[in-house]
Amino acid sequence: MMKRRPPVARSLIKSSKSAMLAAVEIHNKPRISYRYEIVVLLIINAWELLLKAYIYKFIKKVKLFNKDGTTKPFLDCVGCVFSNLGKDYLATKENLEILYKFRNDIAHFYTGVLDPVIFMLVKQNLIFYVKFLNDFFKIDITSESNLFLLPIGFKPLYTPVDYLSNQSISESYPPIIRSFIDTIVSVSHDLHDKGVDESIISDFSVCLINKNRVKNADIVVGIAKNPSKNSRQIVIKKNVNVNGAGGSTQSKIVITRNKSESSGIVMHEELSESLFDEINNIISANILMSPSHDQFYLGEEVYYRIYAECEHVDQDEDIQLLLAKTALTKYYAPCIYWFLNLDADICSSLLLSFIENLKSPYVHSFLRIIILLGENISSWFEGVLMKRYKNHAQPPGFYWTYKKMRENKNIEERRLWALRMSVNQQLNIPGEEKTILVNDLLNNQELASKYLSKACMDVFKGEKNERSIARTLDILAYGKLIEEKAEKIANSMNI
Numbered sequence: 001m002m003k004r005r006p007p008v009a010r011s012l013i014k015s016s017k018s019a020m021l022a023a024v025e026i027h028n029k030p031r032i033s034y035r036y037e038i039v040v041l042l043i044i045n046a047w048e049l050l051l052k053a054y055i056y057k058f059i060k061k062v063k064l065f066n067k068d069g070t071t072k073p074f075l076d077c078v079g080c081v082f083s084n085l086g087k088d089y090l091a092t093k094e095n096l097e098i099l100y101k102f103r104n105d106i107a108h109f110y111t112g113v114l115d116p117v118i119f120m121l122v123k124q125n126l127i128f129y130v131k132f133l134n135d136f137f138k139i140d141i142t143s144e145s146n147l148f149l150l151p152i153g154f155k156p157l158y159t160p161v162d163y164l165s166n167q168s169i170s171e172s173y174p175p176i177i178r179s180f181i182d183t184i185v186s187v188s189h190d191l192h193d194k195g196v197d198e199s200i201i202s203d204f205s206v207c208l209i210n211k212n213r214v215k216n217a218d219i220v221v222g223i224a225k226n227p228s229k230n231s232r233q234i235v236i237k238k239n240v241n242v243n244g245a246g247g248s249t250q251s252k253i254v255i256t257r258n259k260s261e262s263s264g265i266v267m268h269e270e271l272s273e274s275l276f277d278e279i280n281n282i283i284s285a286n287i288l289m290s291p292s293h294d295q296f297y298l299g300e301e302v303y304y305r306i307y308a309e310c311e312h313v314d315q316d317e318d319i320q321l322l323l324a325k326t327a328l329t330k331y332y333a334p335c336i337y338w339f340l341n342l343d344a345d346i347c348s349s350l351l352l353s354f355i356e357n358l359k360s361p362y363v364h365s366f367l368r369i370i371i372l373l374g375e376n377i378s379s380w381f382e383g384v385l386m387k388r389y390k391n392h393a394q395p396p397g398f399y400w401t402y403k404k405m406r407e408n409k410n411i412e413e414r415r416l417w418a419l420r421m422s423v424n425q426q427l428n429i430p431g432e433e434k435t436i437l438v439n440d441l442l443n444n445q446e447l448a449s450k451y452l453s454k455a456c457m458d459v460f461k462g463e464k465n466e467r468s469i470a471r472t473l474d475i476l477a478y479g480k481l482i483e484e485k486a487e488k489i490a491n492s493m494n495i
Contacts, residue, residue, distance in 0.1 A: 009053040013133070016049035017141060019281045020129060026282075026302075027122070031462070033299035036118045040103045041285040043125055044074060047096055050129070051077040054136055059084060074100065091198040092128040094187045095121060098200065101183070105176065114177065117184065120201035127202065280314045282306065296326040301460045303331055304470070308456035310337040321346060328354055332361045333467065334452065334474030336369065340481050344488035352493065355384065363398045365471065368418040371405060372479050374486035380495045382406055415442060415479040419472060430458050430466055441476040448477035 023042035026032055055062050055077065062080055064072050072080070075097070082093040099121055102114070133139045187200060283306065286298050296303065303326060306313060313319065320338045327335030328350070339347055354366055370381045385402060389395035404420075411417045416438070423439035429451050441448040452473035458466045 009057050009137075012049045012053035012056065013137060013139065015281075016046045016053065017133075017139075017144075019043075019046035019049065020126070020141075022281055023122075024126070029301065029460075031299075032301060034297055036115060036122070037103075038282075038285050038298060039122060040099050040118065042281060043122065043129075044096075044100055044103055045281055045284070046129065048074045048077060050132065051081045054081050058136070087194070087196065089132075090194070090196050091191055091200050092132065094191065095125050095128060095200040098180075098184060098187065099125060102180065105180075114180065117181065117201075121184075123202040124200060280312075283313065283319055294322060294325075296322060296330065300331045300333070301462070303327070303333055304456040304467075305460040307334055307337070307470075308453045308460065315341055317342065317346065321350065324350060328365060329362055332365060332471075334456070334470050335365060336372075336474050336478040336482055339369070339485070340478060344485060345492045347485065347489050348492035351489075355381075358396075358398065360396070360398060364401070367398065367402050367405065368475060368479075369482070371418040372414050372475070372482050372486075373489060374414070374483065376490045376495050377486065377493070378406065380493075413442065414483060415475050418479065419475050421472075427469065427472065430455050430463070430469065438476070441473070445477055445480070448473055452477050 019042045023039045023046065026042065027035060027039045029035075032038070051074075052064055052071065055064060055072070059080065062072075066072075078093060078096055078100075082089055099118075102118060102121075130141055133141055184201065191198070191200070282298065282302065286296060303323070306323065307327075313323070320341045324335050324338035324342065327333040327338070342350070351366070351369070358366070371378055382402065385399055389399050405417065408417050408420070413423075416422065419438075421438050423437070423442065425438045426435035427438060427441070429436050431454055432451075436451075441451070452470060455466045455470040455473055459470060
């Protein structure tokens with residue numbers, strides 16, 4: 001019998017960790033749309049890979065791969081693994097099955113009412129994941145990352161246990177919501193009856209009190225008024241007990257937006273480098289959320305995060321087309337890289353369909369692409385606009401924009417033509433102390449691509465004002481490459 005190769009399990013575990021780290025990072029971004037839908041999809045994906053690694057390593061008689069090329073379904077993996085492990089991992093199994101139920105039955109229409117419950121399930125799931133990974137593969141993921149789930153926000157605080165009480169199950173909730181909460185309560189009772197003390201959810205509590213009445217707490221968050229400045233600031237007091245002659249002492253940390261009032265950095269957050277090592281997990285999550293697979297549901301910030309590492313995206317034509325359409329019609333975002341990977345016929349079909357529904361501001365990215373595609377296509381499109389709007393008393397603004405762009409025919413470098421810039425124009429690049437000349441980026445595609453990735457990352461972090469420089473850098477980084485496809489695209493458009 002041929003010996004199984006260990007790299008298969010290692011590869012599964014690597015992808016599993018990437019999916020779980022991505023789930024935590026997405027959870028902690030403050031303005032991500034469809035937060036728990038995406039997080040749970042990634043968690044299920046992470047566990048499926050981990051369970052398959054376990055089966056591959058420890059249950060050799062079980063086949064992971066079917067004759068048709070598919071692999072063992074998630075619930076089959078759950079049943080197989082946990083029937084092998086027994087009572088000690090029963091709570092883990094129940095937690096996974098409830099999250100899977102949420103993903104399949106409720107996630108697309110529950111309207112946020114279950115967020116507190118899903119948070120508790122997800123938080124406990126991560127605890128189970130860390131333990132499972134360490135128990136069977138001797139991997140301590142906590143030593144690789146300092147990520148935490150953050151239960152903070154602008155909405156009023158809630159008490160998780162009360163949320164699951166009978167009183168919380170309002171008659172106004174849909175039956176499927178009440179049934180889901182009932183399932184959690186029922187499973188918890190069953191585990192207790194079986195002598196399993198481990199819970200399928202994580203409880204937590206937060207207390208806001210007057211700082212002058214702080215007693216018997218390790219860390220207390222309060223609001224303190226500053227009489228001298230008539231302002232309010234958040235004070236975090238941490239009690240530090242020191243044994244010995246000195247008795248006990250207290251350290252006080254003041255969190256303020258005024259840099260002059262601080263004496264050091266308490267915490268500095270950087271996005272984990274491994275957030276999108278498996279960036280295609282995120283795109284797969286979108287596909288699972290979209291019945292027709294032709295809509296991008298994850299939000300503008302996530303799109304920019306994907307574009308920051310566009311070279312790592314699966315080259316599947318459907319994915320590249322989806323992302324190109326999203327940028328051109330939904331977010332007015334950088335998109336030229338996707339066109340480089342699309343067949344000329346698909347590029348031409350996409351451009352022709354866009355012509356039928358020209359709208360601002362998205363049309364400006366389209367106009368730039370048309371200019372980059374050379375004189376034949378640029379001249380043809382000018383004729384399209386003339387025919388469409390020549391008898392209009394007041395043509396749309398982009399009509400005049402394109403006419404001005406066409407006046408620059410003497411400019412040899414089409415990227416400058418598309419951007420309406422000069423070689424000596426200076427750009428403010430995110431993170432750079434000095435401005436950068438456009439000419440320096442025209443001749444250095446690698447540097448332009450690096451700056452583009454940084455700008456997209458900043459948009460993902462919330463710096464929306466950097467969307468404009470990202471679109472400009474997109475032209476400078478990839479504009480020359482798309483010119484090389486111009487002839488094929490023109491032939492496909494019969495121009």
